[in-house]
Amino acid sequence: DQxxxxxxxxxxxxxxRISILNCDYTNSMFDYFLWYKKYPAEGPTxxxxxxxxxxxxxxxxxxxxxxxxxxxxxLHIVPSQPGxxxxxxxxxxxxxxxxxxxxxxxxTTLSVSx
Amino acid sequence: GAGxxxxxxxxxxxxxxxxxxxxxxxxxxxxxxxxxxxxGQGLEFLIYFQGNSAPDKSGLPSDRFSAxxxxxxxxxxxxxxxxxxxxxxxxxxxxxxxxxxKLFFGSGTQLSVL
Numbered sequence: 001d002q003x004x005x006x007x008x009x010x011x012x013x014x015x016x017r018i019s020i021l022n023c024d025y026t027n028s029m030f031d032y033f034l035w036y037k038k039y040p041a042e043g044p045t046x047x048x049x050x051x052x053x054x055x056x057x058x059x060x061x062x063x064x065x066x067x068x069x070x071x072x073x074x075l076h077i078v079p080s081q082p083g084x085x086x087x088x089x090x091x092x093x094x095x096x097x098x099x100x101x102x103x104x105x106x107x108t109t110l111s112v113s114x
Numbered sequence: 115g116a117g118x119x120x121x122x123x124x125x126x127x128x129x130x131x132x133x134x135x136x137x138x139x140x141x142x143x144x145x146x147x148x149x150x151x152x153x154g155q156g157l158e159f160l161i162y163f164q165g166n167s168a169p170d171k172s173g174l175p176s177d178r179f180s181a182x183x184x185x186x187x188x189x190x191x192x193x194x195x196x197x198x199x200x201x202x203x204x205x206x207x208x209x210x211x212x213x214x215x216k217l218f219f220g221s222g223t224q225l226s227v228l
Binding site for chain 1: 118147149155156157158159162170173205207215216217218219220221222
């Protein structure tokens with residue numbers, strides 16, 4: 001049973017427009033959420049995170065929104081750039097459950113066309 | 115080195131053979147994780163080491179899989195009697211508290227079982 005779900009396997013966006021990647025989770029114990037970005041033949045790299053005490057975290061062109069009641073988070077990239085084309089993984093953990101690993105979604109492949 | 119190092123980068127083996135994958139975490143990182151990504155799938159948690167605590171082996175898919183870590187250094191993931199469904203990219207990551215959730219990944223080992 002997937003605890004972290006990314007229901008859109010792919011997304012195509014034009015350069016300059018907004019990219020919105022979605023993620024849903026089922027475990028109410030999750031209280032820390034992260035987005036990772038992965039290029040082919042490389043390991044995932046950390047992009048941005050959000051704690052459950054917040055509903056928004058912004059870092060440059062990247063903003064993560066958290067809706068705890070809906071158990072939903074989204075990553076907004078604006079403006080999108082061709083270099084943003086990659087696989088984006090949503091991940092979740094429970095800070096209070098020490099010794100637990102991050103749970104990842106299946107990823108969304110973002111393609112930004114110029 | 116500065117990052118997580120994995121070896122080999124590629125491994126081709128015959129069904130039924132044993133393989134050993136190696137991970138050198140970032141120096142000083144107390145937590146070490148193994149994930150795998152099969153073709154078209156997301157990141158699947160395998161095993162997690164945190165300091166001197168007992169490892170979380172809940173993600174290991176069968177008893178053919180095992181992993182060891184010596185102190186807070188190198189880890190090896192061993193797959194015995196490999197099967198074709200073991201073909202995947204095996205990713206190692208490390209992290210250090212605080213911010214134990216921010217993982218630093220290696221580039222992975224591409225395992226192909228023929």
